Amino acid sequence: MPGTRLPRLLALLACLATLSGCGEEAPIRIGFVGSLSGRGADIGESSRKAVQLAIEARNAQGGIDGRAIELLVRDDRTSAEGGAQAARELADADVDLVIGPNISAVASGIVPVINERQLLTISPTVSALAFAGVDDMFLRINWTTRDNARTYAQWQVEAQARRRLALAYDTNNAVFSRSWADEFARAASEFGGEIVAEVGLDGNQPTGFSDVASALLLPAPDAVIMIANAVDVARLAQQLRKTDPTVPLVAAEWAGSEQLIALGGRAIEGLELVQAYDRQSQAPGYLQFRQAYVARFRDEPGYASIAAYDAATVALEGLLRREGRETLKQTIARIATFQGLQQPVRFDPFGDAERKAFFVRVRDGRFIRE
Amino acid sequence: MTLRRTWSLRFSLTVLLILSTAITFSLVVAGLLVIRQPQLASDAGQALERSASDSAARVEEYLRTIETRLLVAGAALAAQGVDDKRVLAAAVAHDLSAFYMLDRAGSILAARTHGNDPRYGEALVGTDQSYNPLVREAMTTQQIRWSDKFLSAFTGEVGVGVAIPFGERLLVGELSLDTVLATLRSMAGGVEIDTMVIDRRGEVIADTDGGITQHAATGWHDLPLAATTHPADGEPLVVEIGRRDYYVAARHSDALGWTFVARAPAGLDHPGFRALLETVAWGLGSAILIALLLAPLWARHMARPVQDITERVSLLASGQAPGKWPDSSIAEYAALAEGIAFTEAALKARERELSELNEKLEARVLTRTAALSEANQRISAAAERLRQTQASLVQSEKLAALGGLVAGIAHELNTPIGNGLMAATTLCEVSENFSIRSQSGLTRKDLGRYIDDVDGAVGIITRNLNRAADLVASFKQVAVDQTSSQRREFTLGEVLDEILLTLQPSLKRTEVRVISDVPSGLRMDSFPGPLGQVLTNLIMNATIHAFDEGQRAGTIRITAAREHGLEVGLQVADDGAGITPEGLTRIFDPFYTTRQGQGGSGLGLHIVHNAVTNILGGRIEVSSQPGKGSCFSLTLPMIAPERRGIEA
Structure with missing residues (x-):
């Protein structure tokens, strides 16, 4: 190391002397927006790690046309305002595109900003119906709450004959959870089900969820459906199990992070979820990714990691294959189909992509595919 | 350039x-x-x-x-x-x-x-x-x-x-x-210096400058391992975060399982x-x-x-005038100024000397010029007088030659005219005697003798008068040629014969024999007058100088032949005294004579040379061996060039 100092210093002086710029080519910047603090941090972190992994891999292969990629990370503080501010900061930092956010409530703050700044944004997980079917700068690679809630309803009511259902939904991400709850209720009634209780869940309330649990269990439902993040689902499950150790617990896909198990402990044993990826997949790309992720972060990748990695794949491939004066959005629209870790990502003309559904259950502290 | x-x-x-x-x-x-x-x-x-x-x-x-x-x-x-x-x-x-x-x-x-x-x-x-x-x-x-x-x-x-x-x-x-x-x-x-705390998985727990963790591209999890291996006394480890280099040092806390990383901007930062x-x-x-x-x-x-x-x-x-030379506190400048001032003084002195010299020189040049111009005038006057003298001399020479000619002619005419006169006188006496006898009766014998006498006398008179007429005609031609210098066609032999005829009276009194060996029919278109003068002068020159005024016996041989082209070669050779080598070099110069004070003008051969070169357009050379004779060789064009002017 000391041997390389002198030439570098002389080069530096030469640069100073000639007053000429001697910087290498500016890197390509990609922004990431996610919840890195607060209750959404599990999903935010696992998304961030996956994007980081994808970019590090791309940089190791020479970046984009010899230009390194720099990842700028912003915490959206799980709020629309936080998301909007993060998007503005990233736009100011001249990022080529943004990956994120995870949560629909944040997306509602971000979307107006990125549309105004013409900043392409790819969300790995946002699924609220409000963002689907709009031709704007916001691309999603998740299903919509409508599809998902319908899948849940069909599974619960039709397949498992649970007709009386209690719903708990996160009031802090109402864009998503309200939409999800409504779609689920509509589908459930279609399949002959009935919502017997519907309780709002505010993670920030200082008293805990014992009263929420009581309200949900009061009508003695066939199952309790929880539309909330992992922390709140874990806490609610703990309270529900204190009162009723047997009632089937179901969580919307949002909660399905790896932290859910650590947080929920034995209370979430038997919890049912639908997920957009297959934990038991033997796809070589996925296995390779999982291995790299574990080695890098000493942590298991979650559904948000898979989705975020696919979002990064779309972004990087778009940057790599951009032609002439094409915008990134045009490139992605032209390519349309990308190879994801477990399934292809196909964009419709509105920039929405579908995911396959996998039914899972927590057994012995692990998510097991049904 | x-x-x-x-x-x-x-x-x-x-x-x-x-x-x-x-x-x-x-x-x-x-x-x-x-x-x-x-x-x-x-x-x-x-x-x-x-x-x-x-x-x-x-x-x-x-x-x-x-x-x-x-x-x-x-x-x-x-x-x-x-x-x-x-x-x-x-x-x-x-x-x-x-x-x-x-x-x-x-x-x-x-x-x-x-x-x-x-x-x-x-x-x-x-x-x-x-x-x-x-x-x-x-x-x-x-x-x-x-x-x-x-x-x-x-x-x-x-x-x-x-x-x-x-x-x-x-x-x-x-x-x-x-x-x-x-x-x-x-x-x-x-x-x-900023410090961060990193957990076992490489995730940042806390960072005194939170902004930097937004550059997530750096793998913090790699830092503790690398940071603990850097040399203790050398330069710290450098990592790049967000396009800036940082020095980092790490300390692992065994009690917490965390790593503390301190960093500061590296290099220029x-x-x-x-x-x-x-x-x-x-x-x-x-x-x-x-x-x-x-x-x-x-x-x-x-x-x-x-x-x-x-x-x-x-x-x-x-x-x-440059004025005062500047004085400088710098030694070299002072020396330079001093040097130039010295040079200036030397230059001025030299200039003065030169101008004095120049003035003297000019005065001398004026004096010399006046003297030269005077001398020149004198020389010009002398040359003019000389030219006049030369012209008058040439004229008198010509007159002398003409006088000789007239004397020759008179002498030559004297004989036939004298013979005719004597025959006429004799005829008169015969006629008077016959007249007297006729009164005393004439005999047939007397008449016959008288007729014979008359016939004889008339024959003598006729012959001598014819002879005189021929002479006069010849002289007339020579005279015309000599005086008019006209150009005409002629035969070389005829001209030579006429000249020899005119010279006959002069040569008769000498021991010199002239032999002419000129082929007939050598026609020329030239100036017979000057040619005759040339021949006359050469013959008379030879008679006087080669044969000691004709007292010595000798032969002058004149030969001519057509040479290559339109030229005629003419030689006048004698077997007389010859010419000294010194005389050969100056023989055509004007006024050169070996008979100074004895009547030689020194112009004869000069006139010959001028006539040959200037009028006839030819060349003349002389060769001689003292005691054995001389030979003048002339080369003359058969058609003479146009005259450029008559000279001497």
Whole structure:
């Protein structure tokens, strides 16, 4: 190391002397927006790690046309305002595109900003119906709450004959959870089900969820459906199990992070979820990714990691294959189909992509595919 | 040809001074930087080492107080007769965000979160935490365990926690990341040193400059390993974060399982180096500024004497008075001025001398010119007189020749006319005698004799008168030729015969024989007069000079032949006395004669030479052997050139 100092210093002086710029080519910047603090941090972190992994891999292969990629990370503080501010900061930092956010409530703050700044944004997980079917700068690679809630309803009511259902939904991400709850209720009634209780869940309330649990269990439902993040689902499950150790617990896909198990402990044993990826997949790309992720972060990748990695794949491939004066959005629209870790990502003309559904259950502290 | 750019001395000096200042300073600065930079880096590395160690020590110490507090709380909760609620409230009163006690199975026995209603904690009692990694590890190892960064189910926040086995129970405290950060920040890290805490998985727990963690491309998890392997006394490890280089030093806390990383901007961004650079830049700037201010003044001071000298030298060169030579405090300039002043004095003295010399010379030239012009006039007058004299001489020579000719003619005519006269006189006497006899009677015999006498006399008279007429005709032709110098066609032989005829009276009195051997029919278109004169002069010259006025016997042979082309070769050769070598070289010069004072004019052969070359357009040469004779060889064009003018 000391041997390389002198030439570098002389080069530096030469640069100073000639007053000429001697910087290498500016890197390509990609922004990431996610919840890195607060209750959404599990999903935010696992998304961030996956994007980081994808970019590090791309940089190791020479970046984009010899230009390194720099990842700028912003915490959206799980709020629309936080998301909007993060998007503005990233736009100011001249990022080529943004990956994120995870949560629909944040997306509602971000979307107006990125549309105004013409900043392409790819969300790995946002699924609220409000963002689907709009031709704007916001691309999603998740299903919509409508599809998902319908899948849940069909599974619960039709397949498992649970007709009386209690719903708990996160009031802090109402864009998503309200939409999800409504779609689920509509589908459930279609399949002959009935919502017997519907309780709002505010993670920030200082008293805990014992009263929420009581309200949900009061009508003695066939199952309790929880539309909330992992922390709140874990806490609610703990309270529900204190009162009723047997009632089937179901969580919307949002909660399905790896932290859910650590947080929920034995209370979430038997919890049912639908997920957009297959934990038991033997796809070589996925296995390779999982291995790299574990080695890098000493942590298991979650559904948000898979989705975020696919979002990064779309972004990087778009940057790599951009032609002439094409915008990134045009490139992605032209390519349309990308190879994801477990399934292809196909964009419709509105920039929405579908995911396959996998039914899972927590057994012995692990998510097991049904 | 390329134009060479010239700079004024003042400009050159200014540039020289500024450049030398800048270059000297730059070299010094470069040297200083090269020497100082590793030292600064090493200092920075040591400062970072200290900072990392201090941070680790401080945070460890602080977290130990938390452990102690948890143990106190645990002991209090285990003790009888203590208000659990107050113990729990006291535990989370300050920096703990959550506190809970678990049984062996991982179920919560008591819990309290900071800032929440006590009922929130109570609701947690009985919930299962056995899948919490921290709880698992602490239970397995039965040792105090600090967690990695994790998402708390109780606070819904990302934080860190500690699990302390306490008998059959487990005490767990959770801290918000802000608390760790506040502790880290309470350390004075030093100038531009930032510190971060990294957990076992490489995730950032706290960073005194949070902005940098937004550059997530750096793998913090790789840092502890790398940072602990750097040489202790050398330069610190450099990592690139967000396109900037940082020096880093790391200290691993075994008690916490965390790594403390201190960093400071590296290279140019390093404060020490930047301060040095700033100082140096100020120094360089000041030096150049001073040089910029001083250099023109100094250059002016240096250039002024040279300019003065130059001005005076050009005045001097243009002949004006340069005035006083400038005096300079610089020895070379003073010497230069003195030298030029000395040169000026020498130049002036030389100039004076030259002008005096010049004046004298001019006077002498005037005198000489007057003398020369006088001499020239005299010479011109003399030459003029000479020319007149020569012309009159030539004229008198011609007249003399004409006189000779007339004398010859008279003499020649004398004989036939005398014979005729005598025959006529005799006839008269015969006629008188016959007349007298006729009175006395004539005899037949007398008449016959008389007729015979008359016939004889008439025959004599007729013959002699014919002879005289022929002579007159010949003379007339010669005279016409000689006087008119007309051009005509003629035969060389005829002209020669006529000349010889006219010379006959002169030659008759001498012992010289003239033999003419000229082929007939040699026609020429030339000037017979001058040709005759040439032949006459050559023959008479030979008679006089070769044969001693004709007293000696000898032969003059005249031969002619047509030579190549339209030229006639004519030789007049004698076997007389010959000509001396000295005479041969001057024989055609005017007034050259060997008979000075004996009647020779010295113009005869000169006239011959002029006539041959100028009028006849030919050449004349002479060869001679003293005692054996001479030969004049003429080469004459058969058609003479047009006359350019009659001369002598």
